[in-house]
Amino acid sequence: MNIQTIMVVGAGQMGSGIAQVSAQAGFRVILSDVKQEFVDRGLANIAKNLSRNVEKGRMTEEEKAEVLSRLTLSTDLADGKDADCVIEAVTENMGIKTEIFKKLDEVCPPHAVLASNTSSLPITEIAAVTTRPEKVIGMHFMNPVPVMKLVEIIRGLQTADEVYQLTEDLSKQMGKVPVSVNDFPGFVSNRVLMPMINEAIYCVYEGVATPEAIDEVMKLGMNHPMGPLTLADFIGLDTCLYIMEVLYEGFGDSKYRPCPLLRKYVKAGWLGKKSGRGFYVYN
Numbered sequence: 220m221n222i223q224t225i226m227v228v229g230a231g232q233m234g235s236g237i238a239q240v241s242a243q244a245g246f247r248v249i250l251s252d253v254k255q256e257f258v259d260r261g262l263a264n265i266a267k268n269l270s271r272n273v274e275k276g277r278m279t280e281e282e283k284a285e286v287l288s289r290l291t292l293s294t295d296l297a298d299g300k301d302a303d304c305v306i307e308a309v310t311e312n313m314g315i316k317t318e319i320f321k322k323l324d325e326v327c328p329p330h331a332v333l334a335s336n337t338s339s340l341p342i343t344e345i346a347a348v349t350t351r352p353e354k355v356i357g358m359h360f361m362n363p364v365p366v367m368k369l370v371e372i373i374r375g376l377q378t379a380d381e382v383y384q385l386t387e388d389l390s391k392q393m394g395k396v397p398v399s400v401n402d403f404p405g406f407v408s409n410r411v412l413m414p415m416i417n418e419a420i421y422c423v424y425e426g427v428a429t430p431e432a433i434d435e436v437m438k439l440g441m442n443h444p445m446g447p448l449t450l451a452d453f454i455g456l457d458t459c460l461y462i463m464e465v466l467y468e469g470f471g472d473s474k475y476r477p478c479p480l481l482r483k484y485v486k487a488g489w490l491g492k493k494s495g496r497g498f499y500v501y502n
């Protein structure tokens with residue numbers, strides 16, 4: 220199958236990044252969300268990133284205009300009728316994702332691949348709500364999408380080999396490096412990363428050190444580009460909590476218990492950088 224049009228559902232930080240790299244790779248892209256203001260914000264984010272590329276001499280104004288011309292905005296999932304591939308990047312919640320996959324299954328052409336950028340949720344369970352589980356796959360990009368090389372590709376129980384191959388090829392066309400993993404809670408990336416972040420939050424909770432000190436230890440001592448609490452704010456504390464819940468419930472093991480301080484911050488609406496406050500305050 221020849222992919223020409225990609226629909227990206229969810230125009231938040233991940234969806235806008237996925238739409239950007241898809242349009243830069245030459246695909247026609249439909250960027251969709253529930254409200255016009257959300258798709259407008261996604262497009263503004265893409266335009267800002269492309270302008271920085273122009274300023275840095277990596278792209279001409281004409282190339283930027285061409286990339287933008289390949290993007291259309293939508294607030295209606297029925298626009299999936301024109302898609303060869305859909306990449307879903309909405310909030311990390313099984314109920315929301317399964318509703319979207321049911322609707323996409325109805326409206327998208329039978330050949331269309333339905334991929335999810337979920338950080339941790341079972342692909343097999345998402346696939347099961349569709350009539351095409353063999354065409355459902357996990358395509359897990361990393362944040363910030365235009366910069367990070369990895370795409371973790373997750374096969375569900377019924378994912379067809381040709382759909383895996385197509386997704387691997389698509390990732391490469393977007394300039395990414397695909398890595399294949401099986402369908403377990405948190406896959407590999409968040410099974411390893413998120414307990415470290417959760418442990419750093421426990422260090423704040425128990426008064427072991429300040430957020431600044433914890434981040435300095437991990438940056439200067441382990442050469443991490445961002446400390447774990449800065450990274451948690453960057454990912455979104457709501458997303459971190461959703462992922463810890465998936466690990467905790469998925470494995471039934473107390474070692475994945477989300478830190479109570481993480482719950483408290485999310486309940487307060489302190490979601491990190493995107494809400495202006497998390498472990499740090501942002502203007």
Ligand SMILES: CC(=O)CC(=O)SCCNC(=O)CCNC(=O)[C@H](O)C(C)(C)COP(=O)(O)OP(=O)(O)OC[C@H]1O[C@@H](n2cnc3c(N)ncnc32)[C@H](O)[C@@H]1OP(=O)(O)O
Pocket residue numbers: 268271275337338360361362363364365366367408409412444445450454
């Ligand atoms: C939760 C999940 O399911 C999975 C995940 O994604 S987990 C998160 C994975 N991501 C990480 O771990 C990121 C860790 N942090 C980093 O790698 C780096 O701090 C970083 C790449 C984000 C920024 O790098 P830095 O050297 O500290 O800062 P900076 O020099 O400003 O940025 C480096 C480049 O990234 C670009 N960049 C930074 N943030 C960006 C963003 N949000 N969008 C697009 N580009 C961005 C900058 O423009 C800059 O590009 P140029 O050098 O070409 O100008």
Ligand SMILES: NC(=O)C1=CN([C@@H]2O[C@H](COP(=O)(O)OP(=O)(O)OC[C@H]3O[C@@H](n4cnc5c(N)ncnc54)[C@H](O)[C@@H]3O)[C@@H](O)[C@H]2O)C=CC1
Pocket residue numbers: 228229230231232233234251252253257308309310311312315319336337338339359360361362453454455458493
């Ligand atoms: N934040 C991160 O670092 C990473 C997140 N992810 C995953 O990507 C997905 C999105 O995360 P973010 O972009 O960070 O979240 P975000 O909060 O920035 O964006 C989520 C978007 O989904 C939209 N949305 C919610 N319900 C919707 C619906 N019914 N239909 C259409 N759009 C809807 C929201 O309006 C919002 O714009 C999640 O599954 C998350 O786990 C994956 C890799 C990294």
